[in-house]
Amino acid sequence: MKLSKRYQPKEVEEKIYKRWEDSGLLQAKVNKSKKPFCIIMPPVNANGSLHVGHAVFITLQDIMIRHQRMRGKEVLWLPGVDHAGFETQVVFEKHLKKQGKTRFQYSAQQLYKMIWDFCQENSKLVKHQFKTLGCSCDWSREKFTLDKDIIDVVYQTFERMYRDGLVYRGKRIINWCPNHGTSLSDLEVKHKTVAGKLYYIRYPLVKEKDKYIVVATTRPETMLGDTAVAVNPKDKRYKALIGQTVSLPLIGRTITIIADKRIDTAFGTGAVKITPAHDPLDFEIGEDHQLEIINVINKQGVMTHQAGKIYAGLEEGACRDKILQELKQLNLLEKTEDYRHSLGVCYKCETPIEYLISEQWFLRVKALAEKAITVAQRKKIEFIPAYFKKTYLHWMKNIKDWNISRQIIWGIRMPIWYCKKCGATIVTRGEEPQTCPYCKGTELVREKDTFDTWFSSGQWPFASLIAQKNKRKSKHGIFEETSQDFHYFYPTAVMETGRDILFFWVARMIMLGLYATGKIPFRHVYLHGLVLDKDKQKMSKSKGNVIDPLGVAEIYGSDALRMALVFGTSPGRDIVISEEKIIAQKKFANKIWNATRFILLNNPATIENKTDFSQAIKIISPADQRILKGLQKTIDTVNKDLEQFKFHEAAQTIYHFFWHQFCDDYIEASKKQMDDPKEKENTQRILLYSLLSSLKLIHPFMPFISEEIYQHLPLKNKKKCLMVESWPQFKKKIK
């Protein structure tokens, strides 16, 4: 067998992937005699092609999967595609915009169909890209987050939550993005520091018209909705005023001065105007003091009729100008200061968030969070790196009810109907009710809202397993029917994902998993960082510094890219990648290739016929001693590193052993040893043995080249693929 002088990944990779696929060895089987090892792949957004961040998770998860497979575990790496509700609709709207269109030109059904097709196209592309990068996942189990059986699971969970009183519909203050026309969860609101102004406004006392209480605000237009002024009860300046009334300027409404300890005496004047309808804190204070709620701004950012005849219909900004002018004329604007403050904006389009009262569905999370805290504290779930546990616990401890309804069409529509006759709310497991169970009314209207994507993807670990074909009745958790897969593979072993979605996704999966199945969804959470370019800049299309993983794989090979992504990185930290780094690993691939060429050129048929040539190995020379000892140490180190999720360390250990110990030292020594008839055959055995062991160690990191070489090795008891060879171990200890 002759190998070309240089390693040519393009000639190898596609062929090798096909070999894995055709072998059927990627498919998991429920096998009670083996220990399961399952990773649920974070479902990839179906709204674009893979970027280098995907390549990171593919590499890390494939390393774990391939390692455990070779260790003899029954592995399942379950791939998925995410409809990614809001995110996809945003991406799709950008596409429309390029064509000079908007979402308003289409009916909900039309839009849904268009986005559906868009996602289908993307998933095909993405699937091909996964294969290019060497993902050894089980394609027969691939799921889409909008598959019917997945939606069924989500509906069952929701219906159960409704019966358990965990979800409720309420008119509460929510974050509204006027651009996207939907509510957003607190996590989807980003805070940005902006240069604004702080306006000091005089509110005249009703009793003594020439006296004022001065309030400071950044949003004077909201004063039209004020229903109180609040001061801190400990604030001596205002003690006498508590309980008194003021006349709201311009409007003349009489409102009361109340005391609330949430008011900071040091800020502004220490007196705050309270607008329950348009500020989250004011809403809370309003609830506690049972203040009236007056909506003065609508979802389009326009003043409502409740703002008063003069202001109704004005845009917010115009209204602000008008009010300021009028206050000035009345000498009620005491002063204006420049003021830098943080403004809530939509995390996607940076449009300032409008805080509004709106009827939405909420999930009560406190009780769920408590359990999610306990499993982390008791180390049922462990974080890698460990410090993320603190971040996680801090978030969980301060969690607030979660707004799970969205006013977008691309998503899972909520299984809720309202009876027109009696006004009852009917929640089902997805089936459409014919009559109202309370009044037998037949006019039922379905809720238009969809779920926050994270509400359904938070159920992904169990949903993707339950929604497999091998169904069976279950007494598990809240589901009537699950699957053999679920029983065998759940809880899963590791959740590996980006640290940027710790709260969005990981935290929710833990809460929802515990609720729905009574079990943790995974034992370990491994978080990786962002991928940065060599100048430590975030990669973005606008900066033009994006590394396209597929382009790189095309030029240097997928193995080189994968190795470069783990080399010199550590868990949780940002990953700095550069072309130089990838080239270095391409050279490593070439080194492996040429070492193999040397061995095969010097490895006559005598070795091939020995069934277990490794048993016949003897230590004759000091070089023999060094290499075998080195190999043993390498195996030990790599094992330890992989157990502790130190993939970067393992990669470097293998790299160093192969290049500097095996090639530089032993192969050089072997040239002389093979001239000596007494040592020749033994040296050949050691060469082959060391190479085979190295290939096994390298395989999880660089699967293509290691598999290709394996297929060329003259071995008697050869497995169909290196992928399912046994992980190397040393039988005899070498001192």
Next chain:
RNA sequence: GGACGAUUAGCUCAGUGGUAGAGCAUCCGCUUCACAUGCGGAAGGCCGCAGGUUCAAAUCCUGCAUCGUCCACCA
């Protein structure tokens, strides 16, 4: 305002109680029959600063500085 992380060779980063490591870059020498995508050799660091614990600290503790990230209702 709070939390977390970082600070190690020119660059990008590993290491985390026991004489400082890798990749890239640099310098010198090699057309040695696996590989010039290579081989041999060299240079380069009071491991952010100041204290403390220890026989021993880059590594543990305390404080500080600088950078970064996340969280947060300062109107």
